[in-house]
Amino acid sequence: MSPLNPDSSRINDVLRDPLATLDLDLEAVELSPAGKFRMLRIAVDKDGGVTLDDIAEATKAVSAALDESDLMGETAYTLEVTSRGVDRPLSEPRHWRRNHDRLVKATLADGSQLTGRVGASDHDGVTLDVSGVERRLAYDDIAKALVQVEFNRKTKES
Missing domain, CATH: 2.30.30.100 (SH3 type barrels.)
Incomplete structure (x- = not known):
């Protein structure tokens, strides 16, 4: 796929290691259109649950990794990093x-x-x-x- 529409597996590949250094598991990647822009939602988790500080650190790490990779291209996007939540199926x-x-x-x-x-x-x-x-x-x-x-x-x- 083009940098305008990277697939989730390519995003996973770029983000897995930076999040692992923070002891976080990458649980989900969702990229969706939002008008002229895109919304990139990243869900993370760890043993004991994630805190707001974990989310803040993960947001910085994700943003830096995406900027360094240029995977998202020049089109604007909104980044949302969140916890896994209770509404996601237990799959691992x-x-x-x-x-x-x-x-x-x-x-x-x-x-x-x-x-x-x-x-x-x-x-x-x-x-x-x-x-x-x-x-x-x-x-x-x-x-x-x-x-x-x-x-x-x-x-x-x-």
Whole structure:
């Protein structure tokens, strides 16, 4: 593709190392038209979650890497660097690890659905507590999984 419309994989290649030096994982790259301009959204994450300081440092690193590469060309664009957020599917083992003890709704490869709390996870799969019963799932058996937002969750301490 031309510098006017770089694809996400080329942007990933340019940004992965500068973000890794900040201990951040590049989670998503979205480039979309916005009138005469373009909007480039970059989502990052790390163990323990990202802070506003992490986002500020990531924004500086991303901007510098893009300027140095000239990948975005001369057409103006708006850069937005953000955290991964809860609305993105869990698609990597690290996503499951980072969401330990969170409630997740999973659609399995066979089309069935289940909701459970994330337990132990490793490179092969994850254990979900589904209504008090532990269920081990291989990642290949999970078609889609989303964290469920819980308001006023009752914990053992409360």
